[in-house]
Amino acid sequence: MPAEPLLLSEDRLRALVALHLDVVDVIEQAFVALAEGRVIMPPIMSMELPMLNAEVDAKTAFIAGLDVFALKVSTGFFDNPARGMPSLGGMVNVLSALDGSVRAVFLDNGYLTDLRTAAAGAVAARHLAPEVVTTAGVIGTGLQARLQMRAAHLVRPFERVLVWGRDLEKAASCAADLAQDIGVEAEVCSDPRLLVKRSQLVVTTTPSFTPLVQADWLHPELHITAMGSDAPDKGELHPRCLTRADLYIADSAAQVRLRGEWRAALESGDWTGDDPAELGQVIGGQAKGRTDPRQITIADLTGTGAQDTAMAAHVLERLADA
Structure with missing residues (x-):
């Protein structure tokens, strides 16, 4: 039986990782893997919700050499600031690249997306x-x-x-x-x-x-x-x-x-x-x-x-x- 998946809250994730050079280096290597053909990455799945001034995206990719891959759902509800809420949210499912089992679920509310997006800007x-x-x-x-x-x-x-x-x-x-x-x-x-x-x-x-x-x-x-x-x-x-x-x-x-x-x-x-x-x-x-x-x-x-x-x-x- 596969191990019980880890469930990490946004607070736990914030305590684990922050915007430092180590994250920039991790994202830099993701760019390199993509250029070297070591990535299988389907097109982004997008759903526009104009009546809600919102959008939902799903992204995933396999990187050869890593024992996990992510399936991320990110949301953008752009009227949220008027409600006192952030525009971006979402979650990340982490699956085993060996047997497909769920290794972890990150209830990050978009935090990890925010970090990797900023780190990508630093790489550029x-x-x-x-x-x-x-x-x-x-x-x-x-x-x-x-x-x-x-x-x-x-x-x-x-x-x-x-x-x-x-x-x-x-x-x-x-x-x-x-x-x-x-x-x-x-x-x-x-x-x-x-x-x-x-x-x-x-x-x-x-x-x-x-x-x-x-x-x-x-x-x-x-x-x-x-x-x-x-x-x-x-x-x-x-x-x-x-x-x-x-x-x-x-x-x-x-x-x-x-x-x-x-x-x-x-x-x-x-x-x-x-x-x-x-x-x-x-x-x-x-x-x-x-x-x-x-x-x-x-x-x-x-x-x-x-x-x-x-x-x-x-x-x-x-x-x-x-």
Whole structure:
């Protein structure tokens, strides 16, 4: 008989893992495994619920060499902040890669997704952003905006952070939190154009369906990580940003074709070239990353099941060591 599955609450998971460089390294290796062909990953299953202003996604992946794989269900109910609740939630089922039995259930309410998403942003910054970043900017004011800046600071310890959001009061709250959490100068920017112009590293963290960043705002020594376009019809960058950049990199080319910034550039006809390289290929040396400080680079992160499986395996390892 298989062992009784472990059941871990969000509080227990928060005590086990946090946003540190070890999590960034775990997610980096998930990118590498994907690039090396060691991952079996089906397309994301998505369910849009427009009448509820909500969406539900299911992601899974098998990584050769790990003895577990994850099946994650994540929810986004975007009216929740008005109810005093977070927008994102969900749970992770961890199954044995040896016999298919359920090893664990993580009732994380989206916590592990938040961590691995922020860590993926740090991986992109580590390999694509300029070596020296003095000013970082974040477009968006929610939890992921805060986490992305904390994660980016782990690999590019900037001195100043700029925050833009449609609600300036929320932007001010986000800036205050970042100033306290990271210990940097934090400033609200009332114009996203100025935020981009003043930053060497920008992360977009919104569920926007209309472009927030225009191509003529891009400048030398800029890296952008776009991580909000995780569903069809979403998009934070004008499609011409991708061709304006010197280098555009995807987390998964197959995935961004369907739901990333590349999807919009293909549909608009702005992209007519070859498929983009993937971040794991840059990490592993199969594709070129930034080769000059003055280049403009863009990373398109849609979130992969491989990251969820890597994160689940990491949690079990931490639990075994605890």
